[in-house]
Amino acid sequence: MNDPNGLVWHAGRWHAFYQHNPGGPGWADMHWGHASSLDLCHWDHHPVALAPDPTLGMVFSGSAAQAEGRLAALFTHCVLQQHQVQSLAWSDDGGLTWRPEPGNPVLVEPDLPDFRDPKIAWHPPTGAWVMAVAAGQSIRLYRSPDLRQWTFASAFADGSDLPGAWECPDLFALPAPDGSRWWVMLVSVDQGGPSGGSGTWYRLGQFDGFTFDPLGPARWLSHGPDHYAGVTFSDAPGGRRVLLAWLRNWREARDLPHAGWRGAMTAPAELSLVPGEGGLRLRQTPVAELQALRGVGGAGDRFEPGGPFELHLTVGGPFRVEIGVVGGAVTLTGDGQTLRLDRSSAVPARHAATMAVPVEAPCAAGDLVVLVDHGSVEVFDAGGAHLAASLWRDLAGLVTVQGATARWWALG
Ligand code: FRU
Numbered sequence: 001m002n003d004p005n006g007l008v009w010h011a012g013r014w015h016a017f018y019q020h021n022p023g024g025p026g027w028a029d030m031h032w033g034h035a036s037s038l039d040l041c042h043w044d045h046h047p048v049a050l051a052p053d054p055t056l057g058m059v060f061s062g063s064a065a066q067a068e069g070r071l072a073a074l075f076t077h078c079v080l081q082q083h084q085v086q087s088l089a090w091s092d093d094g095g096l097t098w099r100p101e102p103g104n105p106v107l108v109e110p111d112l113p114d115f116r117d118p119k120i121a122w123h124p125p126t127g128a129w130v131m132a133v134a135a136g137q138s139i140r141l142y143r144s145p146d147l148r149q150w151t152f153a154s155a156f157a158d159g160s161d162l163p164g165a166w167e168c169p170d171l172f173a174l175p176a177p178d179g180s181r182w183w184v185m186l187v188s189v190d191q192g193g194p195s196g197g198s199g200t201w202y203r204l205g206q207f208d209g210f211t212f213d214p215l216g217p218a219r220w221l222s223h224g225p226d227h228y229a230g231v232t233f234s235d236a237p238g239g240r241r242v243l244l245a246w247l248r249n250w251r252e253a254r255d256l257p258h259a260g261w262r263g264a265m266t267a268p269a270e271l272s273l274v275p276g277e278g279g280l281r282l283r284q285t286p287v288a289e290l291q292a293l294r295g296v297g298g299a300g301d302r303f304e305p306g307g308p309f310e311l312h313l314t315v316g317g318p319f320r321v322e323i324g325v326v327g328g329a330v331t332l333t334g335d336g337q338t339l340r341l342d343r344s345s346a347v348p349a350r351h352a353a354t355m356a357v358p359v360e361a362p363c364a365a366g367d368l369v370v371l372v373d374h375g376s377v378e379v380f381d382a383g384g385a386h387l388a389a390s391l392w393r394d395l396a397g398l399v400t401v402q403g404a405t406a407r408w409w410a411l412g
Contacts, residue, residue, distance in 0.1 A: 001263040002253070003117075003168060003229035004244040005032055006049075006064035006073050008095075009236045014040050015095045016244060016265070017073075019061060022048055025258040030058040032075070034095060040242065040268045040289045049091075050098055053077060056087060056105060061117040061168055064095070065234040067129075071095050072147055074131065076116040077105060084115045086133065088147055107142065107150045109135070117168045119231060120147065126209035132169040132185075139169045139187060141212065154211040156185065164191030164198070168229040171207065174241060176273045176280055183207040184271070184282060185214070186221060188229050190250055195225035195359040197251030202282055204273075216279045223361035224341070224387035225249045226376070227266060241271040242287060247376055247390055252351050257392065266388055267371050267378055274384055277364075281384030286310075286369060290411075297409035301401040308411040311370040311399070319404040323372055324397030330377060336365035339385055341377065346393040361385040368404075371411075 006017035013036045020033030032050035035043040050059045050073065062075025071091040078084050085105035089098040109115050118133045129144040130153070138157035142150040170186040182204045193199020200221040205214040221230060222245070230245030245266045248256075256262065269284035294310065313319065321332040328345025344356035363385035371378045374394055379387040399408070 008064040162192035164189040283384040294409035325393040
């Protein structure tokens, strides 16, 4: 798998579609795979949801939402990896099977060779559907009364001077602690990320249904190397904003080892706004549902979880955590200003030049949540910093903590 696609809550289930090649471990012949969950923790796998169209091409990334009493998916068709157009499909059975809109494609821009990854949302104040689509180094916004006819509204290009193509936008509103309401634009860039390779930045601003006005700087959504193409679920109950991202970096994703599967998603994270130096930050927190996976645990600075685990750290100054993996250890250190993750003993030797380089995030001293799975480490800082990194050695032996108060749970 690569990108999460069509994330939507519908009839009590969280649906996660994803970029998927059913025919092999390499990127090719893209379909939408499909899984769904009642609790964001346990996922049921379903048959492939969308397959390439003989004329319009492969099924690239896109989104889904509840519309007209059923599910609608808006995604990119990519002909011969060149011409990219936006298409619509409908599902009457909760996302298992899909019927293409007869008028597909519903949006074509012949002069834009890179034009992909539509994210749709209903905008109540102006009574229209809004679509954000990546085009080169800009995000184009379109409006529609019915998801079939689209009118250009504006283009947003003032993001950064990073070299990569813009991909996988998202645009949604979040409340701040003081009650003010902000719009968040997420943009993934395939080069120039904070740990090299691909990465995702965000900007806060205002949106009137037509134009996104950024207020404040572009910031990285995650500083870890393996956090890309992240987007949020549509129609989540209670106004929740839950994000899934692809736990990989395009830099080496195509030729990493595989074992019957290749690629994974991050843990589902709830997004919120928190105050920080220089303005509000987007904060990721593991969704509360994950607490249902907690098994045995304890407090203390030496423990052997025997598998995936969750670690809470209360940090007052410099600290160091060592997580045993087969043949070595992954270390997480912090000094009140910088978080640093060194996974050099847990990456494939042939990728040591890039993957063994420690990754860093600017971070005020605070409380941290660390999620460690068989193939990944994610670090969530209370002030908004985040690191996600994949691992290629399984967990083994002790976890030791110095300079922080630790509480842990085995996850299973
Ligand atoms: C991002 C991306 C998208 C595209 C998809 C193709 O990782 O390049 O822009 O739709 O992957 O698989």
